[in-house]
Amino acid sequence: MKAANSKIPNAYSAECPTRQILDRVGDKWAVLILLLVRDEPMRFNALRRAIEGISQKMLSQVLKSLERDGLMRRRAIATVPVTVEYSITPLGATLADAVDPLREWAENNLKEVLNAQRRYDAARKDIAA
Amino acid sequence: MKAANSKIPNAYSAECPTRQILDRVGDKWAVLILLLVRDEPMRFNALRRAIEGISQKMLSQVLKSLERDGLMRRRAIATVPVTVEYSITPLGATLADAVDPLREWAENNLKEVLNAQRRYDAARKDIAA
DNA sequence: CGGGATCCGCATCGATACTG
DNA sequence: CAGTATCGATGCGGATCCCG
Numbered sequence: 001m002k003a004a005n006s007k008i009p010n011a012y013s014a015e016c017p018t019r020q021i022l023d024r025v026g027d028k029w030a031v032l033i034l035l036l037v038r039d040e041p042m043r044f045n046a047l048r049r050a051i052e053g054i055s056q057k058m059l060s061q062v063l064k065s066l067e068r069d070g071l072m073r074r075r076a077i078a079t080v081p082v083t084v085e086y087s088i089t090p091l092g093a094t095l096a097d098a099v100d101p102l103r104e105w106a107e108n109n110l111k112e113v114l115n116a117q118r119r120y121d122a123a124r125k126d127i128a129a
Numbered sequence: 130m131k132a133a134n135s136k137i138p139n140a141y142s143a144e145c146p147t148r149q150i151l152d153r154v155g156d157k158w159a160v161l162i163l164l165l166v167r168d169e170p171m172r173f174n175a176l177r178r179a180i181e182g183i184s185q186k187m188l189s190q191v192l193k194s195l196e197r198d199g200l201m202r203r204r205a206i207a208t209v210p211v212t213v214e215y216s217i218t219p220l221g222a223t224l225a226d227a228v229d230p231l232r233e234w235a236e237n238n239l240k241e242v243l244n245a246q247r248r249y250d251a252a253r254k255d256i257a258a
Numbered sequence: 259c260g261g262g263a264t265c266c267g268c269a270t271c272g273a274t275a276c277t278g
Numbered sequence: 279c280a281g282t283a284t285c286g287a288t289g290c291g292g293a294t295c296c297c298g
Contacts, residue, residue: 010168011179012161019161021235021242026155032141032148039139044280050140055272060281070245081279082278091241098234105227106150112220113150116199173260184292189261210259211298 024069029054029062031099034088037072038096041087071095153198158183158191160228163217166201167225170216200224 012019025031032051036042042050048059063086066072071092077083088096141148154160161180165171171179177188192215195201200221206212217225 010165010171011181012165013181017235017239018164018232019157020239021231022157022160025231026157028148028151028155031151035147036139036141042139052140052142056281057273058271061271068246068249069242070249071242076280079279082281084280091238091245094238095234098230101227101230102150102154103147105224106146109220109223110146110149113198113200116220117197120197120199185261186293187291190291205260208259211261213260 024065025099027062027065029058030066033059033062033066033086034071034092034096035099035103037086037088038093041075041085043086044084047086066092153194154228156191156194158187159195162188162191162195162215163200163221163225164228164232166215166217167222170204170214172215173213176215195221 029051033047036047036050044059044063047063048054048056051059063072063074067074071089073087073089075085075087077085158180162176165176165179173188173192176192177183177185180188192201192203196203200218202216202218204214204216206214
């Protein structure tokens with residue numbers, strides 16, 4: 001990543017906010033966690049169970065970064081054994097709201113995307129043959 | 130969210146549309162390209178120049194997957210040398226629209242996120258000391 | 259101009275084991 | 279229960295060269 005190019009009209013420099021946020025939203029787990037926690041505070045292993053396929057390492061890692069970004073709050077309760085509750089912050093809630101249209105789009109259009117893929121692959125196969 | 134995982138109240142299975150789409154949107158380059166191409170059709174090297182830091186390999190790779198997903202259209206014009214124009218599809222345009230709130234959020238809240246990070250890091254440093 | 263093919267380093271991530 | 283620590287594979291992505 002080099003210097004910014006403010007000259008070019010339609011350009012995304014490395015410092016562009018969209019890119020920086022996209023890098024975080026791009027973390028496929030982060031958004032899922034955010035959406036889950038928005039509905040209700042959740043505990044570590046509850047999240048682990050709710051998100052099929054996530055490893056404990058990834059989960060704790062992503063949770064930490066979400067907390068660092070001010071999107072989530074971590075609350076440890078001194079019981080035995082320890083209880084930890086993760087809840088969304090107001091800032092996180094606004095992000096979750098901004099992601100909602102995307103989730104709706106996903107639900108409404110996934111099939112069409114999959115169809116497009118099949119068409120594309122079929123066309124490619126014709127060329128190969 | 131449909132009957133697939135209607136048992137578990139808050140869960141994201143691997144087949145969840147949101148996850149599948151997020152995997153694509155998670156590709157940090159894909160969304161940027163989509164947003165650029167929405168405004169006006171663009172050519173390969175124009176995109177390359179517009180997106181700071183992308184390699185030609187990544188660009189051609191992402192372009193191909195966007196085309197495969199039916200989100201973008203590739204049009205080759207038989208000039209010498211070849212001219213190739215990438216434009217958004219109607220489906221892609223709806224996705225771009227769904228991403229817009231996210232971009233706005235990014236522009237409005239990046240600073241707050243960065244502040245949160247600094248606070249978090251400062252607190253951690255205190256503990257270390 | 260618009261890519262494909264290849265090589266390869268390094269960061270990611272999963273698996274496992276251990277702890278407060 | 280809620281994590282940390284370590285190791286090892288793998289695959290992403292950059293760099294480079296080449297071609298129609």
